[in-house]
Amino acid sequence: MNTDYIVEMKGIHKRFGGIHALKGVDLELRRGEIMGIVGDNGAGKSTLMKILSGAYVADEGEIYVDGKQAHIRSPQDAFNLGIGMIYQDLALFNNLDVARNIFIGRECARGPFGLLLDKKSMYKKTEELIQELRVDISSVRLNVARMSGGQRQMVACARAIAFESKILIMDEPTAALGVTEAGKLLGLIRNLKDRGIAILLITQRIPDVLAIADRVFVLKGGQRQAVLDVSQVTLDDVVTMIVRGKDRNGVQAPSVEYRSFG
């Protein structure tokens, strides 16, 4: 295995009933890079990422994390491998406060057999996390139902990185945000990259990808079309690739870097 890559997915297939959503997709994520995942609606972006996060299980294919073969059959498996995902619908609990949202499933425990909830440490750690991320959330005891879209997004981010993920997947993080909030979030993503976290960023907003990603991975119809080096492509190149795919003529813009498709 090539250890330059922190994640390698090989020949991933996924079917939903009669729909063949992923048709043998390969993906390689380098250490510490931000990779944009782009493609039209229904191209298979979220499905591919949910397989990596354990929300779905692949029908065929292999996944290697840190050079070792990984068997990801549940979100817990992915978590144990250091993979965190922020889902498009954020997967938050409207009936719970910020701290509980961040720690649910991995609570701070105390007492006999760890049965009791250590609320004090949970609140303390949440406050530290929020300061570290420079997120403006007024109270860690606020129910997330009462928060703005941007704040909810920040809670979801905090949740995903609270446990030292090595790999972070974000599904359309800027889609529901205003310009200011989206800008802040992109800043946060860069901040995470500086901390050595490799990031997979699903988005429809190609300019976002060009602004912060190192490479961009193009999917169409459940197949990998290309992996482009962001420094060498224009917005038009990416859009053309998304719309037409690799098989059509006239896509070969001079600076496009094609990688092996086999």
Add this chain to the structure above:
Amino acid sequence: MSRIPWNGLRKYTVLFVLLALMGLFSLTSPYFLTLRNLTNIVTQNTYFIIVAVGLSFVMIGGGIDLSVGYQMSLVGVVTAMLMVVHNQPVWLAVTVGLLLGTGLGMINGLIVTRIKIFPLIATLATSVIFQGISYMISESKTYRNYPEEFLLFTKGNVLGIPFDVFLTLVIVILASLVYYETTFGLRVMALGGNEEASRLAGINTRRMKVALYTICGFLTAIATMVMISKANTTHSSFGPGTEFIALTAALVGGISFMGGEGNMPALVAGVFVLAVLGNGMQLANWGTYPQYIVRGLILLGAVAFDEYQRSARRLRRRSS
């Protein structure tokens, strides 16, 4: 956006309703506000509270169990027959009864999670099955005259408090601690709040659900012991109807039909709202049957209020 803390207020709505009802009935009957009558209201409702606490676990976790009434019927006749017909010692009969109730709860949980049908329908079906088994075992006979030790459930006392009242208090306090102080309690709230997110957070939602129905079955079985000990007699028709009271009390007490919220003091107050209403109407000589109509109306009102609360919250979120 309004500054009124609706969430906070809602927690206490039911307490205000309870006090208002008590005020009303103290006017309609001179006997209502007597120590004897109030004590009666408490001791007659201990087992409803225990069932409601059991049901609250299932409901806060986002499910429902309509079969608790016939679980009581089945557990009741089995426990009574072991003591009266088969002359087994009390401890053995009670142990078998509690295990049976726990098992019935677990069966509900397994059906809901494995076959994946709506809990409302699943537990309606198991309810009828439990009914059939209960009547087959009891042959629709009445069993009475339990050993003295068994009657201690309601006749004994701890520190001057009747044993069943003491037991109920312990159960309510323990349940409160579980909800607010334990990891398990937090996960129950999470499961009811957003099941898919719970799964994605690495929680084994299936196992959680089975556990919740099992807890409900266990507590329902405890309530059964209190019920048949208090009556000193059992028949397969004892128990059914409890599910309606417990469900209505839970909704009146602020436990949402959609799960994810609830607290024990309000739940207990919810049981007493129904109890005071029944007692007060009785004392005011309004008869038994109008009570059914009022109870039905209360259930409708509670569900409507629950729905209104949630849509109001949705609107507020959109506007913020």
